[in-house]
Amino acid sequence: MLSACAVALRAGARRTVRRLPKSRLAAPVAGARTQRLLSTSAVRSSDLSTRGMIVQTLSSVGSKREVQQYLSLFTSVSQQRFAVIKVGGAILTDYLDELVSSLAFLYTVGLYPVIVHGAGPQLNNLLEQAGVEPQFEEGIRITDSKTLRVARNLFLQENLKLVNALEEKGVHAQPLTLGMFNAEYLNKDKWGYVGKITSVNKESIETAISNGYIPVLTSMAETADGQILNVNADVAAAELARALEPLKVVYLSEKGGLFDAAGQKISAINLDEEYDHLMSQEWVRYGTRLKIKEIKDLLDTLPRTTSVAIIHPQDLQKELFTDSGAGTLIRRGNKLVSAESVTDFKDLDTLRSVLLRDREGPDSRETVDKYIEFLKENPFKAYYDGPMNAFAIVLPPSNDRSQATLATLTITKSGWLTNVADNIFTTLKKEHPKLVWTVKEDDENLTWFFDKADGSIARNGDVMFWYGIEDGDEIIRLMKDFAAHGRAMLGDSNLESRLQRAKSGNSAKTVIQTGRPAVAQQARAYSSLARRPALPTRSFKQMVQGRNYVTTTNPNPPYGRHNASKDQPARVALIGARGYTGQALIQLLNTHPNMELKHVSSRELAGTKLQGYDKEEVIYENLSPEDVRDMEKRGEIDCWVMALPNGVCKPYVEAIWEGRKGSDNKSVIVDLSADYRFDSSWTYGLPELVARSDIAKATQIANPGCYATAAQLGIAPLVEHLGGQPTIFGVSGYSGAGTKPSPKNDVELLTNNLIAYSLTDHIHEREISSQLGTDVAFIPHVAVWFQGIHHTISIPLNKTMTSRDIRQIYQDRYAGEKLVKVVGEAPTVKNISGKHGVEIGGFAVHSSGKRVVVCATIDNLLKGAATQCLQNMNLALGFAEYEGIPVM
Template sequence: MIRASRLLKQGAGAIARPRAIGPVLSAAHKTYSGHRAYSYQQGPDTSEKETIVKLLYNIGSKKEVEQYLRHFSSVESQKFAVIKVGGAVISDDLATLASALTFLNRVGLYPIVVHGAGPQLNKRLEAANIEARYEDGIRITDGPTLAIAREVFASENRKLVEALERLGTRARPITGGVFVADYLNKDKYDRVGRIVRVNREVVESSILAGCLPILTSLAETPDGQILNVNADIAAGELARVLEPLKIVYLNEKNGLYHGTTGKRIETIHLDEEYEDLLKEPWVRYGTKLKLKEIKELLDTLPRSSSVAIISAEHLHKELFTHSGAGTLIMRGHRLFSARDLANIDADRLRALLMECDPTISSGATTAASYWQQLAELKKQGGEYWIYGDEPYQVAAVVTRQKEGQVAVLDKFAASRAAVLGNINDNAWKLIVRDHPRLVWSVPRADDNLSWHFERADGSWAVGDNIVFWYGVEDWKQVSDLIASKSGSAAPKQHPPGVRAYSTMARRNGFAGNGQRRSYSSSSTPLRVGLIGARGYTGRELIKLINGHPRLELAYVSSRELAGQPVAGYTKAPLDHVNLSAQEVGSIAREGRSLVDAWVLALPNNVAAPFVKAIDSAVGSISREEQPIVVDLSADYRFDATGEWVYGLPELHRSTLVTKNTGRIANPGCYATGAQLGIAPLLRYLDADRLPSVFGVSGYSGAGTKASQKNDPMFLKDNLIAYAPVNHIHEREIGHSLTRTGGFPSGNPLQVQFSPHVAPFFQGIHLTIHLPLRMSVSLSDIAEVYREFYQGEKLVHVTEGTPVVRDNAGKHYAVVGGFAVPPHTEGLAGRRAVVNVTLDNLLKGAATQAVQNMNIALGLDEYLGIPLEEPAMSLK
């Protein structure tokens, strides 16, 4: 692996120029499926900031990132953010914390850190045989306890400051002089303080000197007595004085979680939701206290202030994207809905539409004309609803011609403040509560187009607009809606090129259960041409297509089997043919009228003539009418032209959907399993040690050409290692995960891969060793995988060890058998072991090809794929 330190020496090819003197910055870089620590030399401020801002573009759109940077830079430095850090974060995740804070500083921001040290203090008290005592949840702090607390706070403060300094970030330790306090209740709690004044000058002088202020929560009385103060309370009091845009509470759970559903709560708008939240049966004890404290804090701050509860590793995504990553809490405003213009402030709505609605702001129409349209709609028996918030930062108009019809989201205007405060999300929740079926149209040039994609179940590009729909299942309805919204006719059957898919990028990742909805009510078959049917994968593809409700075989080409009937295909009589590349090109020239999809099940280095023939033939045909091509060989898995998409849906689904080039490189079998095993832990990998993959495949993986690797007699009671270095799957795993993890091309991820063949026919077992940059518990590992693959129908997670024989003949992969070494090892448990099984002919090849075809053809992703629970008992 090329390390970042080496990258710095490569001159013009390096990301940032090295300075003669300058420490190394390790910046956490988060993408859709994970992040990795990189190292950069501290360079000139402007170029370095530009570099890191570009890194931020990988976690959100350029517009989002720049919007938030402007927002955060619009106030004085000390008013950006107060970040409360729990003691457990310092002890367990110091490197990630320091990296996250450094990242913020490198884009010109100065977060103020207030940290606790509760777990460390308890440990020291236990060692000193001092009992930790609490009253009303407050630590009773006597003299001996306070003496140890001072030492512990100073030590933990020093650890964080030194970690920042090692990354080249100037930081100032502030262990006193900021918080002035009186005794909270001396008789009851002893030396515990109630903050009465904050000396903000101490903090501000640190920022003026270019240093991040790192504060402990210890306070002093006016006469100098040290008092203990809870870090949450100290951070809140500091926030009341500084009035920052953000108050951030870092925790390990990455947010607040709903006590009934178990799902992370993305946003809470207190003015709208607080009273109802407190009535929830699961909101009690610490959760209720936390919400009350946050409510009291935000009630005293400007409405622009908000609280984020987030883990250190997701801090960038929470701060710089609309989707966020943790729990965002803000006051917001109460929302309203009205059924008549007479019941709203029409002048304020007019002002918002003139600012944010393209048809009215451009002068194409006027608000008065629009009011008249709504009045006419009502006269003709139709209805309209107007939604908004009290200050009219966001407003929406929903119309319906008559009862029973699908409602139309006719206007949705959101100011910059509404977008930054996620108020548009709250309005959306109110709209879909009242209207479970919606259609709307948005110009392609709309700045917030991604927001609409995230909330739609499907979309269709028509001219300069994109028509979106939500909650509509019947393709006939969708077709009529597209025609009504676009003014042009839409196909009456579900065309293969339409992008019909469910939301792909909700605030916390893929939405729902990961399944795309099928909007097709048509039985029109989609025709597949299969080139290379003699091999085992070709046979499995024939079986799958034979059972697929929408696919049928048009051609099955095999030089050896030409003229023989296609075995196992019962939809219609069909013989094998022997198609040349030129003949395939001639058929492709007719577009999708003859073949909708070509599947190339050929050996490596054989597909190119067929692909070239197809490309030449369809040059004059529109992209929508061109047949798609799925290549099962390795020939296009390393494509750098952008024409081919890598077809591992669980990791690249959004690219498969949105890019939709019609050219898909199906991953290799070993590479599929290895990536599924590694991807959830990408963010935790130690950049200085290589992941290792030990793989064993059944002999069907060696193909049908006779060799020792597929000779059952030779394999009997045997195990053969082959290609111990530089196996093509080794390169594929690293190449693909480099893109998945957002690693720079000059510093790619590499893995060690050792393939073996065993005396069973089909199936793969992988044992994967993953070096981690931190100590992670076994329960944490299992939870990461469960969350990562939640809703994925073709990846099952188990805490037991997957078994090949239970997975052979199945269409899903199983990930499990998690293990971490004991912390007595030299690397303190910084290694995880993961096991993966899958069928090399199915999820490793044929099933995945059908999965990719379904996506490219606009069908339900899992259509025609037998879905079943795994044989083993999953935990």
């Protein structure tokens, strides 16, 4: 398989020797630009710059592996069969830059979509200016001679505008405005000069592409005697698709997809499985109903490999080159077949080959034969598509298994790329309300399985997943059985061990899969799931207590020293529990199902009972560094939290290091002070910006500052677009000044007042600059409210941008981050106080387009300290990242 860079460079090399076709030389857009296109300076970008563009793009739209696989798929067919893209008039008016940028990327990697555009909104405006009221019959524009004349001139202008914009980006574009569609009158008496397409002139399109040009067509047709007819752009795109049979048919849409009754975007629709159900839904009506029906009618005439995407132009790359997509993907798919007996399979050799395709080793065939014998004697249900690109086997509950178990799941590369894997899991959820399965923790598709599960538990390199199990006692039993027996609890351990030895020589692997790239983003959810979203993932204790907490499973392998597979919760010691942050962390630990607070140290409160912690009685202690060293040596603590003022915790940290020398115990240290934030041997614990896998592997974590967290999250998405030094005007509530009396927490002094302090060289200024890799100016203030921070951040830009552009950048950057919320208006302190995340908004752009003001708010005691500390503890100890953190 060619890499993305190789594809692009090879395509670029081809284009350097091409010459303009004669038809292109005669086009009205050629002119002086013809010489420029033929000149050396107009040749495609150099290999070096092309490579740089590809690498940059790969990192922005998805994993490199995803993009390469999709490029391989798209380049596996002739260039004419890559994609037909329909561009509406509103897109040409409002999103031309986004469209051109997306097309430029496709062109750079050697892909040539066929573009057909309309101009409906522009035509309505011109007709109204000319005193002509647009008329429609059955949704089709009535086109008289005057309307046709206006439409013809408008289409030529819009086509020229798009072609010019592409040329300015270095994209060779071929305007094809006449002779592409042959037509006859649809009904002259009823609609006037409206055409019904009878054939498509593929030769002109193929010639343009073979000469290195993206064809740009108008939705105008001609009769046999040369009469021009108006054609709806959607209809023209459909007829183009029928003639070219492309892999993708793309409808660019301002909305970016189809939406269900709850206003949620439908990620994917499998027509063979879902069409009848969809069309029976109350919310599927009017335009949505018509669009789905038209797309089904189109796909029924095309190969099953063709799919339709409805997508916003700025998300085109993400839709085409990532597993998660960005709009609505519609495909015919393959109806799933089920079997409940080995005799239901027409050909045992085919079944055997499917089970063999994931296995290696000299005894793999013998192992599969034994598996088939097992299936002959035991109940099961298999699910698969026609070509068996996806194949799953579920074993029902039995004396050995308390829940239905997914015993086999094998997916080919084609099955992943065509979303059959998601389709099969959708069916499993319909037929099996509760399901359990296990995966090796180093499985490359682990994130995909996390997305499908309601909960998980790790043990000895395995991860057990489940969904649909909400009874607390039931989950407790499941966890205990897994902790005690591992995979043996899921079925015949002898059989499973033989199966896995055939594959890798390790302990049994219940779920077997192949060929799919590691998933960096959430996999597509089919429309049936979009209508009925999964319940929030909760831990067993939270289910019992009925608390509304989010507990998403850790999307990274649980590297932590202590993880949820242990019988005992993680043991936590808090050094410096008297302050506001320490108290906030105690409240969080009080409801955490997998952590217990064993020791709290405070010199002032030693001997008194800890308030606000209900799991067991805890008495404040005055722990010395020597006490800490001995406790570490004896392995009594899994995690130490340092909630001390700056410059105070070093003796305790060194005591832990000393204790480790005489012990196998390797506890986790999380320091809430600034003492180790600039020490490269410590991991900086900001999960939204630092690799979670790094935090999960760390034994010493520097918790970021409150000001610094909000500022970094508020600036990070624009670092590559910076045109100068950002300035941060920060205002904190007086809890940020701590409990020790000072002017900054004197309520009387703060009333009707605002106090500025440390106007330059504040430690957070250094912290923010160090982590972002660019200098910032930070000006802190304190106000009379108790908790909460507001940042107003002025950010110079290195290019002209719109508010919409910038907001989209932030939404894309923080998509899926549960503790970061991107809003439209400037967020307020009142709304963030007491909540566990960060809100970012404002996005006001200066009239020059070269400066934006972004606002960010954070609760300094929670996400600014205690909540973030708990995120880091969860990751490092092997628990779900958001375990015990209330919903934002």
